Amino acid sequence: MDNLKADLRRKKQIFAQDGADVSMLRIFMADGTSANVLYRCMRWCANHQLGLLAYFFQWTNKFLNACVIGSGADFAPGFVIMHPMGIVINSKVVGGYNITLESGVVIGDEKGQSPILANNIFxxxxxxxxxxxxxxxxxxxxxxxxxxKNADKGTTMLGIPAEAYVKKNDGAAS
Incomplete structure (x- = not known):
């Protein structure tokens, strides 16, 4: 429950940074919050060997929010799903504090290896x-x-394949 509270507080901070001073009730009703709640319920059940119940929450998230998060995916407090549609996260993904996801994000496995996300990632x-x-x-x-490929601290990654965005001295981007 503490992780969910931290997730909701983080979402409130994001709204405040965008100039919207909203209540916790509004945050609870915001798009993506139900996906966060179902994810945290699923993780709690998985951590307490309640696999069938964890699967129920995963399945509900899939059909209610079109959001598929594997029951082993482990995110620290401050995990925020802004818009859940199309999000797919592999069960082996590990994420740190304050990770924010928009719609359609895929965090996936390749050849048995999954990403590790540190802290404060958008x-x-x-x-x-x-x-x-x-x-x-x-x-x-x-x-x-x-x-x-790896993303270094403080970078902005853009493109296909993603490369670090570098600002030139004349103000132009490359």
Whole structure:
């Protein structure tokens, strides 16, 4: 329950950063919150050897939110799903604190290896993170980017395949 509370507080912070000072009731009713609640219920059941009940929550999330998160996927507090439609996360994914996902994000396995996400990560709509890679702290992954290699601390990853966004001295991006 503490993880869910931290998730909701983090979502409230995100709304506040965007200029919307909303109540916790509004956060609870926001798009994606039901996916967060069902994920946390599933993880609690999986951690307490209640596999059938965990599967029920996973199945409910799939049909209610079009969001598939494997029961072994483990995210620290501050995990926020902004828009759940099309999110798919492999069971072996491990995520740190304050990870925010937009719609259509896929975090998947390749050849038995799944990504490890550190802390304070934003993943834009439609982005894909595939394979046994590490995403370091404070990384932003742009919409529709396909990340297949490690992302260094503080970078913004864009494109297919995703590369670090580098700002040139003249202000132009490359």
């Amino acid at each position: 993943v834009g709509a439609g982005a894909k993170i595939i394979g046994g890679l590490t995403v370091a702290d404070d990384v932003k992954i742009g919409a529709n980017a396909v990340l297949t």
